Amino acid sequence: MNYQHKELASGKWERMTFMEQMANVGSEVERMIQWKKKNNENYSQKAFERALELLDLTIADSKNKKKLRELTRVRETLADYFAFDNIYKSTDRNWQNYFLAFNFAARINIA
Numbered sequence: 745m746n747y748q749h750k751e752l753a754s755g756k757w758e759r760m761t762f763m764e765q766m767a768n769v770g771s772e773v774e775r776m777i778q779w780k781k782k783n784n785e786n787y788s789q790k791a792f793e794r795a796l797e798l799l800d801l802t803i804a805d806s807k808n809k810k811k812l813r814e815l816t817r818v819r820e821t822l823a824d825y826f827a828f829d830n831i832y833k834s835t836d837r838n839w840q841n842y843f844l845a846f847n848f849a850a851r852i853n854i855a
Contacts, residue, residue, distance in 0.1 A: 757801045762808055767850040769798045770843025776826065777836045792826045818842075 757765065772795035779788035796819065802808055803815045825834035 757798075758805050758807070761850065761853075762802070762805075762811065763846050763849040765798070765802045765805070765808075766843065766846035769795055769802065770839075770846055772798060773822070773839050773843055777839065781836075792822075795822065 760768070772791050776788050776791035776795060779785075779791055799815065799819045799822070803812065803819070808815065821832045821834055822839070824830055824832055825839070
């Protein structure tokens with residue numbers, strides 16, 4: 745696979761806590777939202793692809809086995825929101841609120 749985050753994919757990602765991983769995914773989601781608001785589809789699409797890549801690395805990380813249901817649902821609803829029909833009725837604010845908690849937890853070093 746051709747990773748955009750080559751250094752993370754080569755093992756650095758697995759050394760991060762789950763909270764740090766999800767905060768990083770959230771950063772890409774935030775970029776996706778901001779570029780979408782600026783009507784820059786190309787940059788928004790690239791941020792979406794990076795968010796999915798980081799989610800896939802998080803899903804593949806063996807320490808997150810017990811979180812697979814949540815992670816795969818996040819991936820499904822994020823893809824639905826950005827690339828499909830938004831059948832789950834997600835909003836920018838929903839995604840920002842969801843990832844904000846991970847950002848906060850990562851900052852205060854909650855494992």
